[in-house]
Amino acid sequence: MAIIAPSILSADFYELGKQIQQIERGGAGLIHFDVMDGLFVPNISFGAPVLRSLETKTELRFDIHLMIEDPGKLIPNYIGPKTEYIVVHQEACLHLHRVLQQIRQVGIKAGVALNPATPVSTLECVLEDVDLVCVMGVNPGFGGQRFIPQSRRKVEQLDRIRRERDLDFKIELDGGVTFDNALGIKQAGCDILVAGSAVFSCPDIEVATRKFAKMLK
Ligand code: DX5
Ligand code: ZN
DSSP: OOEEEEBGGGSOGGGHHHHHHHHHHHTOSOEEEEEEBSSSSSOBOOOHHHHHHHHTTOSOOEEEEEESSSGGGTGGGGOOTTEEEEEEEGGGOTTHHHHHHHHHHTTOEEEEEEOTTSOGGGGTTTGGGOSEEEEESSOTTOSSOOOOTHHHHHHHHHHHHHHHTTOOOEEEEESSOOTTTHHHHHHTTOSEEEESHHHHTSSOHHHHHHHHHHHHO
16 A cells, blocks of 8 residues: 655645645645755755644644755754654765664654665665655656656665565655556555645645545555
8 A cells, every 4th residue: 555645845835724634635644845945956945834834733744855955954843743754865965874863863754865866776775774765756846847767666676675675664756746657656666655736736636635545545
């Protein structure tokens, strides 16, 4: 079984509260937060205040994707009662092992994300220390981009390594997920599919979320 984690990057911020209720009713497994600093990626999104305002308003737990430089410095801001995962980029961490430890030490699950050009092999020494590996299906920075098909192979590779080494980290695929490719991504071994535009650009967000949730069951 896999779950759908809608990314609120593609939400209508005027309607955010209402749209969160819609994804919750539709069966979303997590809320995905795309935090961007304009440095690690060529775009700025939102930060911890958005998390704070949703923390008491939903039962869903948060999957926080930090697309920021030197994420270790800001991790304390993203710790909260609903935080399930904090995901940092391999490419943004000079001391990746330390940052992952920093997240786990406060009782939060630690994730690491890989840009499309970064091979799975770069994680060889930290796979025991992560709860989640996030494979980017697009170059991070923007919603609504086209899925890069090689990403699916990375999911397969991670799933194979996970079985060979008897590890239990989750595999997430973020970016470019559509109704057409979601099942194939799940079959490759993915546990958490992140979808932004495919959920929030639908006229009925609840129906779109439910369609993904059913497909991934
Ligand atoms: C990309 C983000 C993704 C993105 C997903 O930088 O990390 O979470 O918003 O959006 P879609 O599903 O539209 O590719
Ligand atoms: Zn993301």
